Amino acid sequence: MNTRNNYLLIAGLINLTTFFLHLIGGQIDLVDPMMHSALPLEKTSQLLGAWHMVTIVLLATSYVFISAGLGKKYAHSYDLLHCSAYLNLSFCIPFLAAGFYYGLLVPQWVFFLPIGVLGILGVRKMHEHDTVAQGKVQST
Numbered sequence: 001m002n003t004r005n006n007y008l009l010i011a012g013l014i015n016l017t018t019f020f021l022h023l024i025g026g027q028i029d030l031v032d033p034m035m036h037s038a039l040p041l042e043k044t045s046q047l048l049g050a051w052h053m054v055t056i057v058l059l060a061t062s063y064v065f066i067s068a069g070l071g072k073k074y075a076h077s078y079d080l081l082h083c084s085a086y087l088n089l090s091f092c093i094p095f096l097a098a099g100f101y102y103g104l105l106v107p108q109w110v111f112f113l114p115i116g117v118l119g120i121l122g123v124r125k126m127h128e129h130d131t132v133a134q135g136k137v138q139s140t
Contacts, residue, residue, distance in 0.1 A: 003071030003075055003129075004069065004070060004071050005068065005069045005071065005075070005122050005125055005126055005129075006069065006122075007069070007118045007119070007121045007122030007125055008065050008066075008068045008069035008081065008118070008119065008122035008123075008126070009065070009066060009069025009070060010069070010118055011065045011069070011085070011088075011114070011115045011116075011118035011119045011122060012061075012062050012063075012064070012065030012066030012067075012068075012069050013066065014111065014114055014115050014118070015058060015061055015062040015065055015066075015088070015115050016059075016062040016066065017111075018058055018111040018112070018115070019055065019058035019059050019062050021111070022054065022055055022058055023055055026051070030051075031048065031051055034047060034048075035048070057087070061084040061087065061088065061115075064077075064080060064081065064084050065081070065084060065115075065119060065122075068081055068122070068126075069122065075126070076126070076130065078123055078126070078127065081119060081122065081123045081126075082119075082120070082123055084119055085115070085116045085117075085118075085119025085120045085122075085123065086116065086120075087116075088112045088113075088115040088116040088119065089112065089113065089116030089117075091108075091109070091112040091116075092109035092112045092113050092116070095107075095108045095109040095112075096109050
């Protein structure tokens with residue numbers, strides 16, 4: 001039986017790409033200049049901690065989506081996958097809000113939106129697949 005879920009797999013690969021862009025590009029463009037700014041050390045270390053918390057979340061949700069997409073671990077963890085999808089959708093909000101409020105192009109939401117949408121579609125497909133499989137088992 002093929003339990004591969006392309007929606008979740010693609011969401012995971014986009015998520016992993018976002019993780020690497022955040023880790024490398026964000027470090028160079030945002031974190032390094034902040035660390036050398038005039039902000040007090042306490043503030044920069046708090047922002048650095050929050051930055052790396054997001055890094056950890058991106059890596060963890062990448063693993064969850066890719067693993068479930070390949071039909072391995074988390075392949076039937078509806079709640080975890082839904083939470084990961086909606087978390088990525090919620091990441092769009094601050095970028096969209098900042099873009100509108102300040103009149104800036106803040107395009108990071110472009111990465112999070114497809115991850116969330118594909119995650120939700122993948123969970124829906126997984127649920128339909130499991131429902132059909134349960135119907136076949138019950139009818140035999």
